[in-house]
Amino acid sequence: MHPTLRILRDYFPTAVYTGKALVFISETHRVELTEHEKGGFSDGKPTPLIRVRLFMMQSNGDYTPGHYEDFQLQEISDLAAEIEKFIQAAIGANIKEIN
Secondary structure (H helix, E strand, O other), X not given: OOXXXXXXXXXXXXXXXXXXXXXXXXXXXXXXXXXXXXXXXOOOOOOEEEEEEEEEEXXXXXXXXXXXXXXXXXOHHHXXXXXXXXXXXXXXXXXXXXX
16 A cells, blocks of 8 residues: 555545545545655655545446546645545535545
């Protein structure tokens, strides 16, 4: 598991780890968090990039991709808080309560 996703799984207990992403599923949406390394020249230690992808359920039960946003914050608590705010604003639900 990617190290940042492992930590984020503790922040979002309703998320399921699929082997490549953290996934939240509600009756109307699917949200995926994936981790990507993006090199930098600042201190030699790259800040992981977390991509949050939103999918909306269609009337036939399939999920269609929608918007995605990339987050790259060094402090994990700030990263989790910003991801949580983004998802809640996008889908209109508290992700910590999604089952």
